[in-house]
Amino acid sequence: MIVVERATEEDLLPLFEIDRAAGHPERAAELEEAVKTRRAYIARDQDTHLGFAVIKRDFFGYPFIALLVVHPDYRRRGVASALVAYIEKTCPADRLFTSTNLSNQPAQALFERLGFSRSGIIENLDDDDPELIYVKRLKRD
Numbered sequence: 343m344i345v346v347e348r349a350t351e352e353d354l355l356p357l358f359e360i361d362r363a364a365g366h367p368e369r370a371a372e373l374e375e376a377v378k379t380r381r382a383y384i385a386r387d388q389d390t391h392l393g394f395a396v397i398k399r400d401f402f403g404y405p406f407i408a409l410l411v412v413h414p415d416y417r418r419r420g421v422a423s424a425l426v427a428y429i430e431k432t433c434p435a436d437r438l439f440t441s442t443n444l445s446n447q448p449a450q451a452l453f454e455r456l457g458f459s460r461s462g463i464i465e466n467l468d469d470d471d472p473e474l475i476y477v478k479r480l481k482r483d
């Protein structure tokens with residue numbers, strides 16, 4: 343069963359390992375800062391760490407999912423969906439933003455499947471690979 347929680351210092355090594363396996367060995371300091379400031383979420387199944395997400399709290403005043411990474415061995419099992427569902431549930435705002443590169447078809451398919459809509463494009467971040475912004479309006483009780 344996939345369980346999502348806010349990540350703690352004890353999750354740091356697994357976070358580094360997932361990011362390294364996904365091709366990003368260079369983000370350790372960023373992940374450490376995210377855990378310290380309580381902006382990181384970890385998905386696990388018992389003792390196995392499956393994936394993580396990092397949010398930023400101020401994308402033009404709104405929460406923004408900045409990183410969403412699932413270990414390559416555990417993809418297409420609902421891990422990213424579980425992380426996003428947890429972030430939505432605990433989101434203090436009425437909308438949640440995220441983004442991905444134009445070249446990233448899996449992420450675009452994921453965000454569309456989870457009910458996000460396109461909300462603009464930012465050029466000139468990565469060369470020749472625009473950043474697509476997505477938003478989801480959240481229903482509040």
Ligand SMILES: CC(C)(COP(=O)(O)OP(=O)(O)OC[C@H]1O[C@@H](n2cnc3c(N)ncnc32)[C@H](O)[C@@H]1OP(=O)(O)O)[C@@H](O)C(=O)NCCC(=O)NCCS
Pocket residue numbers: 364408409410411412413416417418419420421422423424441442443446447448449451452453455
């Ligand atoms: C994108 C990513 C986070 C998806 O994680 P995941 O745990 O595999 O996603 P889920 O299992 O929750 O997928 C839910 C749905 O999204 C869509 N989807 C996810 N990955 C897909 C892919 N590779 N191709 C097509 N559709 C995909 C499907 O509709 C899927 O449902 P299905 O498996 O029943 O068809 C993962 O591939 C990843 O870590 N990629 C590298 C990092 C990245 O690109 N992050 C996102 C941008 S910050």
